[in-house]
Amino acid sequence: MRAWETHAIGQRRLLVSPQQMQSPWCRGFVNTSVTDMPTTSNSAHDYSRRPLALASLLGILLCTSAVATETAKDAVLAKVGDAVITRATVDGLVAGQLKSLEQKRNQLRESALQQAIGQALIRLEARARGLSEPALIKAEITSKVATPSDTDVDAFYAARKDAIKQPKDKVADQIRNYLLQQETQRVSKKYLDGLRTKFPVRSFFEPFRASVATAGEPTQGTDKAAVTIVEFSDFQCPVCKRMEPVLKQVMRSYGDQVRLVYRQFPLSNLHPYAQKAAEASLCAFEQDQFWPMHDAMFADQKKLAVSALKETAAGLGMDANQFSQCLDSGRYAQRVSRDLAEGQATGLITGTPTLFVNGRYISGAVPYEQIANVIDDELRRAKSARAKAN
Numbered sequence: 521m522r523a524w525e526t527h528a529i530g531q532r533r534l535l536v537s538p539q540q541m542q543s544p545w546c547r548g549f550v551n552t553s554v555t556d557m558p559t560t561s562n563s564a565h566d567y568s569r570r571p572l573a574l575a576s577l578l579g580i581l582l583c584t585s586a587v588a589t590e591t592a593k594d595a596v597l598a599k600v601g602d603a604v605i606t607r608a609t610v611d612g613l614v615a616g617q618l619k620s621l622e623q624k625r626n627q628l629r630e631s632a633l634q635q636a637i638g639q640a641l642i643r644l645e646a647r648a649r650g651l652s653e654p655a656l657i658k659a660e661i662t663s664k665v666a667t668p669s670d671t672d673v674d675a676f677y678a679a680r681k682d683a684i685k686q687p688k689d690k691v692a693d694q695i696r697n698y699l700l701q702q703e704t705q706r707v708s709k710k711y712l713d714g715l716r717t718k719f720p721v722r723s724f725f726e727p728f729r730a731s732v733a734t735a736g737e738p739t740q741g742t743d744k745a746a747v748t749i750v751e752f753s754d755f756q757c758p759v760c761k762r763m764e765p766v767l768k769q770v771m772r773s774y775g776d777q778v779r780l781v782y783r784q785f786p787l788s789n790l791h792p793y794a795q796k797a798a799e800a801s802l803c804a805f806e807q808d809q810f811w812p813m814h815d816a817m818f819a820d821q822k823k824l825a826v827s828a829l830k831e832t833a834a835g836l837g838m839d840a841n842q843f844s845q846c847l848d849s850g851r852y853a854q855r856v857s858r859d860l861a862e863g864q865a866t867g868l869i870t871g872t873p874t875l876f877v878n879g880r881y882i883s884g885a886v887p888y889e890q891i892a893n894v895i896d897d898e899l900r901r902a903k904s905a906r907a908k909a910n
Contacts, residue, residue: 616867619730623868623881626728633725638708641715665707668699682758706889729879730866734781738801738810740771741779746902747895750781750876752863755798755817756791756824760873762885764818769888774895782814784859785872793824796847798856800829803846807838 598605611618646656673695677688684691732750751767753760771780784801786794797817804813816832817824823832826847833843846852863869868881875882877894 616865619867623728623730627881630725630727633723637721637723638712641712641719641721644719645715660711661704661708665700665704668696668703672696672699680762683762702887702889709889709893727880730868730876730881732783732866732876732879733862738782738805738814739779740811742776743779745777745779747774747778747878747898748781749778749891750783752783752785752859752869752872752874752876754786754791754794754872755801755814756794756821757787757872758821759871759885761818761821763873764815766885766888766891770891770895773892777899778895782810783863784856785863785869785874786856786860787872795853795856796826797824797829798859799850799852800833800843800847802852802855803843804833804836804838806846807842809833809836809838812836 593606593608593611595607596604597607597610642653642656646653649656651659673692674688676695676699677684677691681688734748734750737750749767749770751763753763767780770778782801784798786798788795801810801813801817804810813833813836816836817829823829829847830840830844834840863874866876866881868874868883870883873885875886875891877891878898880894880898882891882894
């Protein structure tokens with residue numbers, strides 16, 4: 521085992537462990553000195569040296585941070601007899617909850633960043649047009665937001681009355697306010713997107729991404745797509761049913777740029793037919809009929825009993841005997857349990873549907889625009905990465 525070593529980072533020296541030498545931050549900055557760089561100035565305030573000096577200082581901080589992080593993981597929090605309990609052991613016991621907290625913190629920062637960017641764009645445009653910021657907002661956003669009509673409220677309620685479970689007159693004002701908020705966000709986004717073309721914005725924020733497996737799972741779209749949506753869903757869940765037309769709209773709109781991967785997450789304590797429906801979808805998958813079976817089960821969630829599932833499979837032209845044998849044997853029960861366990865391990869899934877767009881977490885039956893915003897951002901990032909590579 522290699523011993524700890526002293527390395528030069530800029531004009532400083534730092535004690536670095538062999539583990540930290542595996543860090544790109546440490547490797548990238550060791551043995552770099554500002555005095556090694558030629559300069560054409562003899563000034564005592566030579567600004568040509570300053571960027572590299574700052575880079576060297578950054579190297580010290582990042583490498584030191586890496587050492588500190590490693591030390592924190594190995595920190596002993598308790599001893600029980602001869603047994604040692606480290607920070608890593610404790611963190612492992614609550615890994616899911618810690619991931620959830622990390623995602624929420626990241627999401628708050630991302631939301632605040634977008635708010636700050638929007639404010640900066642409004643400020644620049646107001647200055648360019650000689651208007652106050654409130655006057656600009658009123659002219660370009662507030663005045664263009666349409667007030668939801670009674671027809672809009674009725675349509676929203678009709679599409680969700682099974683989930684709302686309250687009389688329309690009790691929730692009409694809440695629905696109207698929600699629709700007004702959605703329309704305001706839509707108009708604001710459209711206007712701010714236009715301002716981005718006038719005042720270019722570069723964001724260096726990296727969103728939180730969960731790691732979710734996709735290999736061997738039911739998929740729509742090409743593996744070369746820039747954006748992968750992983751959906752954890754439940755065939756008996758009424759909210760999941762509302763999500764399906766939204767996802768179909770996404771696939772139509774983005775074509776080969778997006779692929780959709782389905783993962784099982786039956787909430788059996790709430791939906792007694794969900795487990796067998798999940799297994800049935802995988803029995804159909806082995807006959808290359810996953811998506812037709814998927815669509816049929818969501819189309820009529822009252823036909824999810826085993827006998828009804830067999831009728832549906834036969835109606836779709838599957839080998840009835842093969843399907844029945846598969847479903848009755850419970851062949852895919854373990855695979856469904858694996859999907860559940862992997863979803864829970866993210867620490868983020870609290871219900872269905874849950875989406876991960878290139879690992880970015882979205883919970884619930886959200887509007888098309890919300891998913892499109894994330895997809896558009898991912899496509900911009902992919903385009904930027906390609907430009908840098910070339």
